[in-house]
Amino acid sequence: MSRSPNPGSPQWSADEMLLAPYLARMVEHLVADGHDERSLLDGTGLTLEAMKKADARLPVEACLRILDRLGELGRMPVLAMRVGGELDLRSHGFLGYAVLASATLGEALDMAVRYLRTRTGLLTIRSFTEGDQAVVQFEEGVPLGERFPALIDGLVAALFRIAGQMFGVTPPPESEIRLSYPERGHHSWLREQTRGRMDFDCGFTQIRFPARWLELPVSTADPQLVQLAAEQCEKELQRFRRENELLGRVRQLTQRHVAEPRPMDAVAAALHMTPRTLRRRLAELGTTHQEIVEQLRCAMAIDRLRETSDSVEEIAASLGYNDPSNFGRAFRRWTGMSPRAWRRSRAEGSHSR
Numbered sequence: 644m645s646r647s648p649n650p651g652s653p654q655w656s657a658d659e660m661l662l663a664p665y666l667a668r669m670v671e672h673l674v675a676d677g678h679d680e681r682s683l684l685d686g687t688g689l690t691l692e693a694m695k696k697a698d699a700r701l702p703v704e705a706c707l708r709i710l711d712r713l714g715e716l717g718r719m720p721v722l723a724m725r726v727g728g729e730l731d732l733r734s735h736g737f738l739g740y741a742v743l744a745s746a747t748l749g750e751a752l753d754m755a756v757r758y759l760r761t762r763t764g765l766l767t768i769r770s771f772t773e774g775d776q777a778v779v780q781f782e783e784g785v786p787l788g789e790r791f792p793a794l795i796d797g798l799v800a801a802l803f804r805i806a807g808q809m810f811g812v813t814p815p816p817e818s819e820i821r822l823s824y825p826e827r828g829h830h831s832w833l834r835e836q837t838r839g840r841m842d843f844d845c846g847f848t849q850i851r852f853p854a855r856w857l858e859l860p861v862s863t864a865d866p867q868l869v870q871l872a873a874e875q876c877e878k879e880l881q882r883f884r885r886e887n888e889l890l891g892r893v894r895q896l897t898q899r900h901v902a903e904p905r906p907m908d909a910v911a912a913a914l915h916m917t918p919r920t921l922r923r924r925l926a927e928l929g930t931t932h933q934e935i936v937e938q939l940r941c942a943m944a945i946d947r948l949r950e951t952s953d954s955v956e957e958i959a960a961s962l963g964y965n966d967p968s969n970f971g972r973a974f975r976r977w978t979g980m981s982p983r984a985w986r987r988s989r990a991e992g993s994h995s996r
Contacts, residue, residue: 661706661763662736663699667691668726669713683712697736703785706765710790719790720829723797730801731808737879738762741872743809744865749857751809752779754869758876766794767891777854780847782894786930792824795848796833802850803836809861818852821845823942846946889914890928890935893921897932898939902963907932941977944970948986955982 670691674680680691687705694701701709713719732739738758745751756768765787769780781798783791799820820833820841833841893910900909910932911921925931940962947958959970974982 661701661765663689663694663701664697665726665730665763666701666706666709667694667699668729669722670694670709672722672725673713673716673718678716684709685712703764707787707790710793714790714793719793720796720827723793724800724829724832727797727800727802728804730804732805735762737872737875741869741876742805743861743863744869744872745861746864746866746869747857747861748809748859750869751861752777752857754873754876758873758880761876761879766798769895772854775854776851777857779850781849782847782891785890785928786934792822792827795822795824796830799833809863810859818850821847821849821851823848823945844945846942846944846949889924890930893925893932894935894939897935898943901936901939901943902961904963906936906963937973937977940973944974944982945978945985948982949989958982 670680670683673683674691684690687708689701689705693699710719713722732743735742738754738761741754741758742751745754752770756770759766759768764784767782767784769782771778771780781795787794818837818840820837822841822843823845824843826843830843892914896910896913897906900906903909907918907921911918914921916924922932925935943962944958947953947961951958953961955970956967959967962970964970964973971981974980974985978985980988
C-alpha cells in the first residue's frame with residue numbers, strides 16, 4: 644500500500660473496502676460520549692464530516708486503523724451491534740433497494756451475495772444448501788484477526804433489523820446462527836433475540852434456515868425497482884472491484900484442495916498463476932497460503948467434530964494429515980484441546996443445557 648511522503652496528509656491506496664458512513668456512525672457515537680474526533684481519526688487524514696458523505700469510501704488501511712482505535716477504547720463490540728441495529732435496508736444504498744424489491748427471499752439473498760462488494764470488501768458472503776437447509780456463510784474479505792467478531796456482531800444486529808423490515812419478525816423462527824468465535828458477555832442480547840438459537844466456537848460463521856424459505860415472497864417486491872437497483876449495483880461493482888477479492892477465491896479453492904499434498908500448487912493453477920506469484924499476491928494482502936490452510940483446517944475440523952460421528956482418524960485423513968497424531972497436535976495448537984476432548988466437551992455442554 645502506497646502512502647504520501649507527507650505523514651500529515653496520507654494518500655491511501657485506491658482499494659476502497661468500506662463505505663465510510665458505517666464507521667462514521669460509530670465515531671459519531673463516541674464523539675457524542677465525549678471522545679475527541681481528531682484522536683479517533685488520527686493518521687487517516689479524514690474528518691467525521693467527510694466520512695458522513697453517502698458515497699465516501701475508505702481504503703483498507705484507514706478502515707483497520709479506525710477499527711483498531713475503537714477496539715483500544717474497549718467499545719468496539721457493543722458499538723458495532725448498536726450501529727448495526729440502527730441500519731435498515733434503505734441505509735445500504737442501491738443494494739438495500741435491490742434486496743427490498745426482490746420477489747423472493749432467495750432472490751434477495753442472491754442480490755446480497757453478488758453485490759455486497761459495493762458496500763464493503765472487509766467481509767464476503769457465500770450461500771449454498773445442505774440437505775433441507777439453506778446456509779449463508781460469512782468470511783473475511785481481508786485478514787481481520789480480532790476485528791472479525793465485532794464486525795460479525797454488527798452484521799448480525801443489522802440482519803435482525805432487516806428481517807423485521809422484510810418479514811415482521813426478528814429473527815424468523817427455525818433459523819439458527821453459528822459463530823466461529825467464543826461467546827462474550829455482550830452476546831446476551833443476541834441470545835435473547837434468537838431465543839437461544841445460536842451457537843459459538845463453531846467451525847464457520849453461518850446463518851441457517853429451512854431451504855423452503857428461499858421461495859418466500861417479499862411483501863415489498865417491485866420488479867421495476869429491483870431491475871433499476873441491480874443495474875446500479877452492477878455498475879458500482881465493476882467500478883469498485885479490486886484485487887482484494889483474490890482472498891475469497893483462494894479460500895474457496897483451498898477448501899476444495901485442502902487434503903492434497905501441495906494444495907497451493909492446485910490453487911495457483913486454478914487461478915492461472917505460478918505459486919510464486921500467488922505467494923507474492925497473498926503477501927500483499929498480509930497473509931500466506933499456509934495461514935489460510937491452517938484456518939480452513941481448523942474450521943473444517945471443528946465442523947466435522949461437531950456435526951458428524953466420523954472418527955478422529957477419518958477427519959484427519961480428510962484434511963490431508965497422513966498421521967492422526969500430527970492432526971492432534973495441530974488441533975491442540977488451534978483450540979488448546981485434543982480433538983476427542985473437544986468433542987466430549989461439546990457433548991457434555993449440549994446435555995447440560
